[in-house]
Amino acid sequence: xxxxxxxxxxxxxxxxxxxxxxxxxxxxxxxxxxxxxxxxxxxxxxxxxxxxxxxxxxxxxxxxxxxxxxxxxxxxxxxxxxxxxxxxxxxxxxxxxxxxxxxxxxxxxxxxxxxxxxxxxxxxxxxxxxxxxxxxxxxxxxxxxxxxxxxxxxxxxxxxxxxxxxxxxxxxxxxxxxxxxxxxxxxxxxxxxxxxxxxxxxxxxxxxxxxxxxxxxxxxxxxxxxxxxxxxxxxxxxxxxxxxxxxxxxxxxxxxxxxxxxxxxxxxxxxxxxxxxxxxxxxxxxx
Numbered sequence: 001x002x003x004x005x006x007x008x009x010x011x012x013x014x015x016x017x018x019x020x021x022x023x024x025x026x027x028x029x030x031x032x033x034x035x036x037x038x039x040x041x042x043x044x045x046x047x048x049x050x051x052x053x054x055x056x057x058x059x060x061x062x063x064x065x066x067x068x069x070x071x072x073x074x075x076x077x078x079x080x081x082x083x084x085x086x087x088x089x090x091x092x093x094x095x096x097x098x099x100x101x102x103x104x105x106x107x108x109x110x111x112x113x114x115x116x117x118x119x120x121x122x123x124x125x126x127x128x129x130x131x132x133x134x135x136x137x138x139x140x141x142x143x144x145x146x147x148x149x150x151x152x153x154x155x156x157x158x159x160x161x162x163x164x165x166x167x168x169x170x171x172x173x174x175x176x177x178x179x180x181x182x183x184x185x186x187x188x189x190x191x192x193x194x195x196x197x198x199x200x201x202x203x204x205x206x207x208x209x210x211x212x213x214x215x216x217x218x219x220x221x222x223x224x225x226x227x228x229x230x231x232x233x234x235x236x237x238x239x240x241x242x243x244x245x246x247x248x249x250x251x252x253x254x255x256x257x258x259x260x261x262x263x264x265x266x267x268x269x270x271x272x273x274x275x276x277x278x279x280x281x282x283x284x285x286x287x
Contacts, residue, residue: 001027003035010041010051016062016117019047045099048117057088058118063101066092066115070107070132071141073125080144080181081129082137082259091115091128107132123155127162130170139170140185143178175199182221183210186258193266195273206242213269216276218243218250221258249276 001009006027010017022032032049035041042050044062057076061068070089071081089107092098093115098108109128120128122145130138142159145151151159160171173191177200178184190197190213197219201212211219220236240250251272253265 001031003038003040006035007040007051015054016050061090062117064090064106065098066090068119069109070128073119081141123158126159130167139188140181143174143184144181146176147178218248220252222254
């Protein structure tokens with residue numbers, strides 16, 4: 001087998017392969033080594049070679065010993081993942097050897113199964129995300145993936161069945177229409193506080209709002225890149241005034257507050273709800 005044939009075989013196998021896979025398809029060790037010397041293929045690490053264009057994360061994961069997994073696999077698909085320190089997550093399987101490589105800060109996943117090369121399925125990535133990064137990150141990622149159309153009913157069932165029991169209720173309360181991962185995160189936190197809320201509510205004269213809490217407070221969550229200019233600020237003020245005319249108070253928080261200053265947000269919400277509940281009791285109107 002000449003060097004171009006070795007490269008073609010690797011591309012046929014997905015762009016990266018072990019020497020054992022190439023030998024099983026008729027290439028000798030000498031032919032593989034010659035192809036690498038001539039630049040027809042690239043040596044990723046001992047016994048592993050690549051050919052053609054390979055995504056950097058896939059190459060790094062292969063150098064580490066496995067597949068791109070968990071949060072890294074989700075981000076590759078455009079899923080919203082809240083992970084401040086975005087390290088590469090690599091699934092290597094339960095018993096595989098991990099290989100040192102330049103600049104390695106990888107998070108190694110050893111859940112059951114036979115890891116290969118490439119990127120894990122979205123179902124496996126979500127299950128890994130729950131165990132690795134916790135319930136809030138998983139919930140926001142799950143709703144993001146669903147909203148993006150990346151999860152079929154079968155996928156959702158597979159994720160639920162594969163999750164540790166303590167996470168399964170999160171699949172049961174998830175929705176396919178979350179406006180952003182930030183909204184998903186806030187909604188989960190409010191539910192944990194026992195606050196009654198409606199999501200993506202249309203109010204006459206106002207439009208669609210993120211949340212209505214206990215029928216009296218409009219809660220809006222501004223994303224990281226939104227609401228930066230005066231025209232957008234004016235639009236928000238107009239909406240808030242229209243909401244007030246309809247009998248609602250508006251609370252508005254941004255990305256930094258929800259992510260980095262949640263206790264302050266929680267105190268504000270609970271304090272305003274307490275005022276509205278007390279007013280409801282005084283007037284005889286249930287809240």
